[in-house]
Amino acid sequence: MTEPGHRDLLTRPPGTHVPFVLALGANLGEPLTTLRRAVADLRTAPGVGSLRVSPLARTAPVLAPGQAPQPDYLNAVVLGTTTLAPLALLELGRRLETAYHRRRAERWGARTLDVDVITVGDLVVDDPELTLPHPRAHLRAFVLAPWARTDPGAVLPGPDGGPVAELAARAADWDSLHWLGTDWLTGEVQGTAPARPAGGRP
Numbered sequence: 001m002t003e004p005g006h007r008d009l010l011t012r013p014p015g016t017h018v019p020f021v022l023a024l025g026a027n028l029g030e031p032l033t034t035l036r037r038a039v040a041d042l043r044t045a046p047g048v049g050s051l052r053v054s055p056l057a058r059t060a061p062v063l064a065p066g067q068a069p070q071p072d073y074l075n076a077v078v079l080g081t082t083t084l085a086p087l088a089l090l091e092l093g094r095r096l097e098t099a100y101h102r103r104r105a106e107r108w109g110a111r112t113l114d115v116d117v118i119t120v121g122d123l124v125v126d127d128p129e130l131t132l133p134h135p136r137a138h139l140r141a142f143v144l145a146p147w148a149r150t151d152p153g154a155v156l157p158g159p160d161g162g163p164v165a166e167l168a169a170r171a172a173d174w175d176s177l178h179w180l181g182t183d184w185l186t187g188e189v190q191g192t193a194p195a196r197p198a199g200g201r202p
Helices: 031-043 086-099 141-150 164-170
Strands: 018-026 048-053 056-059 073-082 114-120 178-181
Touching: 018 031, 018 086, 018 141, 031 048, 031 073, 031 086, 056 141, 073 141, 086 114, 114 141, 141 164
Parallel strands: none
Antiparallel strands: 018 073, 018 114, 048 073, 056 073, 056 178
16 A cells, blocks of 8 residues: 555554564674674564574675775565564664664765665555665665565565565666575575675666
8 A cells, every 4th residue: 555654654553463574784894793693683672573584695785876885795684573663663773773883974885784674564655764665675686685585475565566586686786696595694604704895886
């Protein structure tokens, strides 16, 4: 459903468990350790349950024209259910970013942790604080490909949506994505150290 500007949809708890998708990324500090700890924090967060975690991917950064190069990102997607209102879920993500020393010095800047709310149920909402689905999710293989690996039948809602696997295959950053492992939360993973800065795609 499309409900532009209906802020009550973002502030009202759903009253039952609804599915959500979060995208996690990091390219500063110790990205693998940070992502592992962030997932552990989500597992114990009040109002969050039934977590499924995607395989880990390594991708080139997405940069604005003229932006300085950055190291590659480690990316994963978390699927779960929540009784939190969408804005409360967003705030949970922001608290995690703060806990892992995220700094917002520039748009698309390098970061110790990025937590994006991609979907909450089938909500389609345009609000200055939180747009659902995430307004660029349909363009980003680093979101779509891990999501499709975890839920092959997933569908992104909204006017730019569609089957997630198909959207991933069409994304401009598809060729920059490299899989690093499915058991990355506990097992040994190769190739997770930050790479030399790369140009990425705008």
